[in-house]
Structures are given as C-alpha cells and as structure tokens.
Amino acid sequence: MDDLRSLLRWVQRCHNYQLNQFRPFYVAGYKVGWIRPEDLPLFEQSPELFVVESESVVLLGEPSSPKERSAQLDACLRQWRDQGHITGWRDEHYLISNDEGTPLFSVERSATALLGVLNLGVHLNGFVKRTDGIWLWMARRARNRPRYPGKLDQMVAGGMTAYQSPQQVMKRECQEEAGVPMTLAKTLKSVGLVTLCHHNSKGQLRREILYTYDLELPETFQPCNQDGEVEEFQLMPIAEVVRLVAETDEIKTNCNLVVLDFLVRHGVLHADQAYYAELVEGLRRSPTPA
Secondary structure, eight states: OOOOOHHHHHHHHTTOOTTTOOOOOOEEEEEEEEOOGGGGHHHHHHHTTTOSSSSSSSEEEOOOOHHHHHHHHHHHEEEEEEHSSSSOOOOEEEEEEEESSSSSEEEEEGGGHHHHHHEEEEEEEEEEETTTTEEEEEEEEEOOSSSSSSOESSSSEEETTTTTTTHHHHHHHHHHHOOOOHHHHHTTEEEEEEEEEEEOOOOOEEEEEEEEEEOOOOOOOOOOSSOOOOEEEEEHHHHHHHHHHOOOOOOHHHHHHHHHHHEEEEESSOSSSHHHHHHHHHTOOSSSSO
16 A cells, blocks of 8 residues: 555544534533534523523533533433434433543533534454464444444444543453453553544534553454444454455444554554555544634
C-alpha cells in the first residue's frame, strides 16, 4: 500500500460535522453539548427544566448537586422515551463532567447524542504474535444489538459506566464479552486513546473518546462470550484486517479508528506511506467543536 487514502477515509468520516443552527447545551455554566435544531421543540415542551434561547439551551435548577441534576434529567428523558423520541434505552448511565473533570450529572447512554454530550468508552485489541506475523481477534456483534448489528468490533469494548475508571470497566468487559480470565486481564496495557466527532444517522452530534488497550494473547486462547452481545470471534491475519478497513464497511465505524491506531503503533503503517501524518493526526483531534 503506497498511500493511505483508503484508510484515511475513516478519519474523515469520524471527524465530519456541521453545527449550523445547533444550540450549545449549558449545565451549571459549562458548555457540555450541542443540540440539533430539529430537537429543540422537545426541550421547549419542558420549560420547568430547560430554557431554550436564541443562542443556547440551559438546564435549570441551579445550584444543585450532580445527583439532583441526574434525577431531574432522567425523569424527563424517560418521558421522551415513552413518547418514542429516544430509542434503544439501555439503563446504563454515562458521567458528564466539566473541563476540569468535576462531575456535573449522569445520563442514560441512549440519550447522549440527543444532548450532544461526550461519550467515553474502552476498546481492547486482543492480538497474537505468530511466526507469520500479527493476528488480531475481532468480534462479530450479535444481530439483535440496537446499534451496528452484525458488524465486526474489537474483541472487547464497552461504554464507560458512571463513576468507574477505564481500567475497572475494561477488566469487567474482558470477562463479560470474551471470558478473559483475570490472570490474563491483569496483563492488558493502556496504550492511549482515539477521538470522534461526527453526526449519527439522525443528524445529532456524536462525540467520543475511546481509551485503548492492548492484550497479547497466547495462541491457545479462545475468546468465549458471556453476555450474549457477540455472535462469534474471528482471529484474522493483520493483512486481512487492513483490507477490511481499506475496502469495506464491515467494521463498526468507531472501531476502524482503534484498528488504525493499532496498525500505527505496531509498525504495520509507516511514515514512508503518503497521508501517514494526516491519518495519525486525525486519530486524536479534539472531540469538542471549536
């Protein structure tokens, strides 16, 4: 592969957004999200909780604690869910903090794009070093998953549960999604992060930071899903993974960036290839619009 344009498309796709007429969403004086204009009538229907102004949407009830904000917001979001405005409800809460890392509130996972708030997740590259090179474990998502059913995913991945650390979530997901024993999970390595800021299928703003981990596995290891979210696992030669990223949409959107980061760090991609700098820079652009 002389140049990386076929891989760079994922960076471009995952950092592609237009905020024309989007309203910034403020909580306790901090800008935490962006709301698309088509969703503004929902917020206008709850004047006891939101002020919709010409330039912003503001959560009312200040000052209040993160717990109080979370409860107020959750009650409203459940009503919107029951009215059909929020789908794929998970009963999983993500923590939303200000720029200093101070918690502001927690929010139902399926409502994060509606608010345009930042999602945090953890993704694990499970790989095997063999005499013929690096092989990467990929998981095929179950067909009943609400998002990206049947797509290829990292061997282990999950959202950041509120008030848990990335390491805690990663080790739990290792057991639930792939049956990784704790003796192996203890050897995983935190290797960085990738970012995304793009529109979902509804045109809402999806912002993500994915903390990435590597876990070198013995050739004898076989992942075994425990929570029903994975249909199968496939061990692939790294050249086949590169082909899937370059030529297909078989891999879940954000997982392509995690794969690209792995390819860069393990020397599969290199600086002699055209568009290398653009690809590497794009993996860690700010997920917060200017």
